[in-house]
Amino acid sequence: MEEVQNKQVIFRNFITGLPKETDMELRTSKLSLKVAEGCRALIVKNLFLSCDPYMRGRMREFYGSYIPPFQPGAVIEGFGISKVVESDHPNFQVGDIVTGMTGWEEYSLIEKPDRLRKIDPRGLPLSYYLGLLGMPGFTAYAGFYEVCSPQKGEFAFVSAASGAVGQLVGQLAKLHGCYVVGSAGSKEKVDLLKNKFGFDEAFNYKVESDLNAALRRYFPQGIDIYFDNVGGTMLDAALLNMRDHGRIAICGMISQQSLSSTEGVYNLYSVIMRRVKVQGFLQSDYLHLYPQFTEAIINYFKEGKIVYVEDMNEGLESGPSAFVRLFSGKNVGKQVVRVAHE
Amino acid sequence: MEEVQNKQVIFRNFITGLPKETDMELRTSKLSLKVAEGCRALIVKNLFLSCDPYMRGRMREFYGSYIPPFQPGAVIEGFGISKVVESDHPNFQVGDIVTGMTGWEEYSLIEKPDRLRKIDPRGLPLSYYLGLLGMPGFTAYAGFYEVCSPQKGEFAFVSAASGAVGQLVGQLAKLHGCYVVGSAGSKEKVDLLKNKFGFDEAFNYKVESDLNAALRRYFPQGIDIYFDNVGGTMLDAALLNMRDHGRIAICGMISQQSLSSTEGVYNLYSVIMRRVKVQGFLQSDYLHLYPQFTEAIINYFKEGKIVYVEDMNEGLESGPSAFVRLFSGKNVGKQVVRVAHE
Known part of the structure; x- marks a missing residue:
């Protein structure tokens, strides 16, 4: 069974003020790249992670929101673009590019992949599926x-x-x-x-x-x-x-x-x-409009009618500082962390 | 030319805090009960005056609202129920009961009566046309x-x-x-x-x-x-x-x-x-619904499905105190001043 060293960004504890880099820490743990037969899980290699303001809300100990808080000591979660490296789920094949909730780590075990979406990038940068098309x-x-x-x-x-x-x-x-x-x-x-x-x-x-x-x-x-x-x-x-x-x-x-x-x-x-x-x-609340959104934006982009600016940060290690910079407005454009090249 | 003593409630000056009785004062002036031929004006005898919270907004020196401020030294204006006692306007006859903007005084000269509405009370108390039906x-x-x-x-x-x-x-x-x-x-x-x-x-x-x-x-x-x-x-x-x-x-x-x-x-x-x-x-913004409103409410009222409570104050002299009581919440129900019996 293949096992890898898996770098992770851990959420340390609930906060009250502005997020600080020290609210997160890097850790390395081991992860098996195999999943048990019949469990319908995936292992994905994370390529890009999204820094979004709503994530600040998950750093409070507040359970009444539409999304639960992060767990102290556990990996930060967020939207990502990932590549499937192991699959026991009939809808996903090794090599598929997917987007949805993943962990701030090099590899993630996705136990319930049903909410992931497969991406055909159609000539656009993959990371745009966290921003312009996300x-x-x-x-x-x-x-x-x-x-x-x-x-x-x-x-x-x-x-x-x-x-x-x-x-x-x-x-x-x-x-x-x-x-x-x-x-x-x-x-x-x-x-x-x-x-x-x-x-x-x-x-x-x-x-x-x-x-x-x-x-x-x-x-x-x-x-x-x-x-x-x-x-x-x-x-x-x-x-x-x-x-x-x-x-x-x-x-x-x-x-x-x-x-x-x-x-x-x-x-x-x-x-x-x-x-x-x-x-x-x-x-x-508007997910029924997602297909028309994707079509409209891809067309506008290809016609040169819209552009998109990203603030790209290299390496998982840059995640905490990239996230924190959102709240001081130091980012210019959509804040993204590149974890790995494909 | 018949002339009457006309008791009035005068707005003294712009205010900043809660309205006080002393922001208004009683005055008596003279009014001719005749209007010139061709001027299309009316003289009305005011029966009921309405005390409404929005009137507080007219006591500030602020000209950006949907309604201009009161003029210091002039009669307070507000919604009223009045009886026409002199008319040079083809749509209004002496004896008509009308509602619309009038003055806080016993008799008012209405120079532009086009925005007044004639009332057929249909068995309901006249004053209700300032509240329930106003x-x-x-x-x-x-x-x-x-x-x-x-x-x-x-x-x-x-x-x-x-x-x-x-x-x-x-x-x-x-x-x-x-x-x-x-x-x-x-x-x-x-x-x-x-x-x-x-x-x-x-x-x-x-x-x-x-x-x-x-x-x-x-x-x-x-x-x-x-x-x-x-x-x-x-x-x-x-x-x-x-x-x-x-x-x-x-x-x-x-x-x-x-x-x-x-x-x-x-x-x-x-x-x-x-x-x-x-x-x-x-x-x-919804005045196109006024006819259906009137029908619905009169029917509900006659069927005993809705009731209405007024806080009736007797005499024009009670106007300032009645108005001020709105802002301390001392009124119980719709605050109305009865100026005259019909």
């Missing part, structure tokens, strides 16, 4: 079309706009005929928004002393659609700048994830005067 | 059916539940087959909710030290529909108790109207996990 991209697609009910000519604002979700929201909004402004946290990201993703305008929220004034400047006629990836003070400022019958899609609230007590939102009263809809959503 | 009743009707998208068997929560809007929301929700709980600010109001309006449960929010715990107690399975008349801490507590795909209709936020800086709402992040829709609305 959960973040689908969040952008479902949130923009299903929650924001966009109309041509409307004024759209996207926060965390260069992130895994925001960059696609902005490009879809442009393709839909909206006027699009994005906010991000550095000059480099603002340049990216304007010059690579084709946003009409973009600003660095960190240099704005008054977010309300900034939004008034970029949206003198007000905002029809706010795709909110951050919550907090940016949401408060947007609430003051919405147009009649505006829509706010609440998606991530990354600014609030690490606060032990969240910031208040003070301007909700303005939803009355402006008849604004504030809608929280999870992409998992 | 703007507050229509707010309840449009908000419940159009914004809350109610389903039979759902769990509905109404705050300020004995007020002009809340009492009808709760009764409509019961008629729709919902389980309905109301909150109010006194034992007397709680008794009214349970014994007169037929709410399944009701509680006095002033004796609850933990509103989140109170809602968990009354809604162990969570809330599908929250009809929010108050905002602030009650909204925050409700956000923690919503069920998946819950809906929150934001209507009044009376608790926030008098705060120079509003309280924060801290639990908005829960709209993501629970996929909650928070929708601000104004009844004026």
Whole structure:
């Protein structure tokens, strides 16, 4: 029975504030690359791992969410792209490329592979199936079309706009005929928004002393659609700048994830005067749209109508720092860890 | 030319905190009961005046709202029931009973009567056309059916539940087959909710030290529909108790109207996990439903399926105190001022 040394990233213990690299540690254990007959399990070799803000929620000891917390002492879980190296499941063959929940480790035993999806990359980089064509991209697609009910000519604002979700929201909004402004946290990201993703305008929220004034400047006629990836003070400022019958899609609230007590939102009263809809959503409610999403995005990409930027980190060892950088906004684009070349 | 002494309630000046009686003053001026030929104006004798929370918004010097502020030194305006005593307008005859915007005074000159509506009371008390069959009743009707998208068997929560809007929301929700709980600010109001309006449960929010715990107690399975008349801490507590795909209709936020800086709402992040829709609305967006509203409510009332409670105040002089009592919650039911018997 072949056995390998398996490097892993372990979750140490529940946290309250911002995630730190020391909340995770590297460990090496042994893993047999064989599975018992009849168990329907797989062994996969992990190629890419996804760093996503929602994972912060799994670092709290809170059991009321749609997904349970990580277990202290166990391997971190997340979305990944993996290659099947052993299979006792009729739907999966050795060599298949799959995506779904896996472990932050070189090899993972997948006991219940039914929720994995096989990937035919169709000429796109494999790692894009964690971002543009994965959960973040689908969040952008479902949130923009299903929650924001966009109309041509409307004024759209996207926060965390260069992130895994925001960059696609902005490009879809442009393709839909909206006027699009994005906010991000550095000059480099603002340049990216304007010059690579084709946003009409973009600003660095960190240099704005008054977010309300900034939004008034970029949206003198007000905002029809706010795709909110951050919550907090940016949401408060947007609430003051919405147009009649505006829509706010609440998606991530990354600014609030690490606060032990969240910031208040003070301007909700303005939803009355402006008849604004504030809608929280999870992409998992829209999975019936996944096939049309994949087709649409692959076509747009091949036609050169959308682009995607990744922040690629090399090696499993880079996982903890890559994850932590999400929360300081140091990543530029979709944060991915490459564990192995195919 | 007949001239009368016309008692009036004058708005003194813009305010920042809670309205006080001294923000208004009584004055008597003279009014001719004749209008010039060709001016299409009316003179009306005011019978009932309505005290509504939105009027607080007109006491601020803020011009960005859907309705302009009151003018310091001028008569307070509001919804009223009036009798036409002089008319140069082809649609109105002396003796007609009308409702719409009028002045807080014994007689009003209505220069542009086109927005007044003639009333056939159809056996209901005239004053009900300010509450049950007026703007507050229509707010309840449009908000419940159009914004809350109610389903039979759902769990509905109404705050300020004995007020002009809340009492009808709760009764409509019961008629729709919902389980309905109301909150109010006194034992007397709680008794009214349970014994007169037929709410399944009701509680006095002033004796609850933990509103989140109170809602968990009354809604162990969570809330599908929250009809929010108050905002602030009650909204925050409700956000923690919503069920998946819950809906929150934001209507009044009376608790926030008098705060120079509003309280924060801290639990908005829960709209993501629970996929909650928070929708601000104004009844004026639904005026096409007014005829069906009137028919439905009059029928329910005549069949004994709904009741309505008013807090009737006698005499124009009682106007300032009646208005101020809205904001301390001292009124029980729809706050109305009777200016004259017909």
